Amino acid sequence: MDNSSQEPIRQRKRLFINLSRNELPESLKECMEQPVRARLVSISTDEMISSNWLDMQLPEAEVLVLNFRTKDYALPTFVVNMKKLKVLIATSSLNYAELSDFQLLGLLTNLKTIRLERISIPSLSETCEPLRNLQKISLYMCLFAEAFRDCSIQISDLLPELREMNVDFCEDLVRLPAGLCDIVHLKKLSITHCYKLCELPNEIGNLRNLQVLRLRSCTELEILPDSIRYLSELFTLDISDCIRIKDLPEDIGELKKLINLNMNHCSRLQYLPESFWQLEQSLDLVCDKEIK
Structure with missing residues (x-):
């Protein structure tokens, strides 16, 4: 545990805990006996820590960071009492650790941001309650093909307020689930390095x-659906390093608000539809010299 602060543990606004070999420091037992006021809590555990390693009272916590080194990890049960929690970051040092008890997050009504790294995400049908206020989710080097498979509830009902979704280096993503396209509030969709x-x-x-x-560096992606013409609010489209894309949708010119278009390193792009010239002159176009 970080002892750099001389404040009593219960009074600290930032609490950093390192646990190993199922050994609980004496100073930490205070966290189990009385509420701790910390707003940011970071907990790191090693491969020797069991799932039910600790019970803490963190009623003021707004940010929870979990770093673990096990192949199977259960969210600590005390998260259900973290009523003010806004941000959850869970990171595994091992590739594709199994994360269980994901359904606990459905009880956190103020949770707005989730970031997961190197985690195999379970089916979201296991989540008893929708993540009603979640606005941003970021997945880095995760497996999430199973997350929306055989889901008993529509994705738009599970994530009704989602505004931003970032997916990076997720190697099992072959097809984007159609159900994600029913999340009407989504403003930013970033899928990068999903080869x-x-x-x-x-x-x-x-x-x-x-x-x-x-859609940067999605090297197996060959076409953009014609339906992108209906993205009337779109102002940034990035297909850089999508080396298999040969042409753009015929009606891309209907994207009247498009001001940023990145086609850098799209080496096979040979054809621009006539509607392309309908775009505003203020379009910031990034592409190779040959394409220009």
């Missing part, structure tokens, strides 16, 4: 409030 992604659903045109669509 197996080969298809976007035609339903992507349902994202009428989408402002940013980033």
